[in-house]
Amino acid sequence: MTAPAHARTSADLIRAEEPVLAHNYHPLPVVVARAEGAWVEDVEGRRYLDMLAGYSALNFGHRHPALIQAAHDQLDRLTLTSRAFHNDRLAEFAERLAALTSLDMVLPMNTGAEAVESGIKVARKWAYDVKGVPDGQATIVVAADNFHGRTTTIVSFSTDESARTGFGPFTPGFKIVPYNDLAALEEAVDENTAAVLIEPIQGEAGVIIPDAGYLAGVRELTRRKGCLFIADEIQSGLGRTGRTLAVEHESVVPDVLLLGKALGGGIVPVSAVVARREVMSVLGPGEHGSTFGGNPLAAAVGTAVVELLETGEFQRRADELGVVLREGLEALRGHGVTGFRARGLWAGVDVDPALGTGREISERLMREGILVKDTHGSTIRLAPPLTVTADELRSALGTLEKVLGQAG
Ligand SMILES: *Cc1c(COP(=O)(O)O)cnc(C)c1O
Numbered sequence: 281m282t283a284p285a286h287a288r289t290s291a292d293l294i295r296a297e298e299p300v301l302a303h304n305y306h307p308l309p310v311v312v313a314r315a316e317g318a319w320v321e322d323v324e325g326r327r328y329l330d331m332l333a334g335y336s337a338l339n340f341g342h343r344h345p346a347l348i349q350a351a352h353d354q355l356d357r358l359t360l361t362s363r364a365f366h367n368d369r370l371a372e373f374a375e376r377l378a379a380l381t382s383l384d385m386v387l388p389m390n391t392g393a394e395a396v397e398s399g400i401k402v403a404r405k406w407a408y409d410v411k412g413v414p415d416g417q418a419t420i421v422v423a424a425d426n427f428h429g430r431t432t433t434i435v436s437f438s439t440d441e442s443a444r445t446g447f448g449p450f451t452p453g454f455k456i457v458p459y460n461d462l463a464a465l466e467e468a469v470d471e472n473t474a475a476v477l478i479e480p481i482q483g484e485a486g487v488i489i490p491d492a493g494y495l496a497g498v499r500e501l502t503r504r505k506g507c508l509f510i511a512d513e514i515q516s517g518l519g520r521t522g523r524t525l526a527v528e529h530e531s532v533v534p535d536v537l538l539l540g541k542a543l544g545g546g547i548v549p550v551s552a553v554v555a556r557r558e559v560m561s562v563l564g565p566g567e568h569g570s571t572f573g574g575n576p577l578a579a580a581v582g583t584a585v586v587e588l589l590e591t592g593e594f595q596r597r598a599d600e601l602g603v604v605l606r607e608g609l610e611a612l613r614g615h616g617v618t619g620f621r622a623r624g625l626w627a628g629v630d631v632d633p634a635l636g637t638g639r640e641i642s643e644r645l646m647r648e649g650i651l652v653k654d655t656h657g658s659t660i661r662l663a664p665p666l667t668v669t670a671d672e673l674r675s676a677l678g679t680l681e682k683v684l685g686q687a688g
Pocket of ligand 1: 428515516541
C-alpha cells in the first residue's frame, strides 16, 4: 500500500516521482513542503535560503502577505469568467500595468511562453496590416543564446540544441544574430522585418549583460528602420535589476514588452504582452485569445504585484542589495570564482571548473542550506527574492565561499 503523502520522506517522494513524471527536469534532491519569504523548508523540516526564487517568479518572496491577501479575497468572490464576459478586476489591472510600464494596452495571457507567442503574432500582424509587408514574408530577428520558452515556434529560433533536437519541423520566419552586436542587427533587419525580439539581459544564458548603449542602439535602429522592438522581460523585469524594467537602465521604452514570472506573485501563472496602442490595435475579436488569460484571480494578484512595484521599494532593495552581492562576489574572484556578471539582485557566477560542475556546486550549497541552480557548465545563477536581507545575502555568500574552499 502507498503511504499517505504526509508520511513519506524526501527520499520516498523523489523515488515516487521517477516512474510517473516526465523526465524533462533534473531537480536538486530537495523536496520543499513549506515556504515563507526567502526561506523554504523541506519534508523533514530542514530550512534553506532560496537563492533562485523560482527563476524570478518569486521576486516578492514566498507568500508575500499582500499577495496572499489579494488571492484569498479574490478566491472568496470570483475566480473565472473566461473572456466571453467582462470581469470587475481586469480594467484596473490593465490600467495600472500599462501606467507602470509607460505603455498603452495589455494583452493578458498565462505563461511566459504564451506571452512570447502572442507578441510574435501581434508583431507579424502589425507587419502585414500597418507596415505593408507582403503576406507570409514577415521575419523576426532574434539573438543567439536566447531563451524565450518551450513551444514549438519558440524552440524554432533557439540556438540550444538540447531544446530543439527531435522537435522539428520548425516555424520559419526567424533570423538569428549574435547578441550584443548592433552591426549584425543592422545587417539582418530589412524591409520585411516585423520586429527585433531580445532579452535586455540574457538570464538562462548565464545573466549576460550587453554593453552599455546596446539597448538604446536597438531602440534607435528599430525606430529608424521601421520595425518593432520587443523586449522579453519575463525574467529581467519587475524589480529584479533594481529598476521596474531592465530597459530602464538605458531609458528605453520598447514597442512591445513581454512580462510573466513575477507578475503572478508566485501564486498563479500571469503573463502579459504590453504594447503601444498603434501596435496592439491590430488585434480584433476572435483573432487571438486564452480561456484563462485575464481571469479575475490572475488580475487580482497581478494588480497586487503592480501595487508593490508602484511603491518603488523592491526596485530600491534590488539596487542596494545588488551592491552587497557584487562586493561579495568581487571578494571571491580568484577564490573559486573566475568571473561574474551582476545587475541588481541577479548574478551569473562562473566557478572554476576544477572545483566541480555548476550542478555539483549547487548540490554542495544545498547541503549547506542554500538553494541555487546552475545554468551552463560551471555557471551558477543567484537571484534571491528581493525581500532577502543584507545579512541573509552575506551569509549565503559566506556559504558559497566555504563550499568553493572545500571543493575540488
Ligand atoms: C521563463 C522565461 C520564458 C518562458 O516563461 P514560461 O512561463 O516558463 O513559459 C520566456 N522568456 C524568458 C526570458 C524567461 O526567462
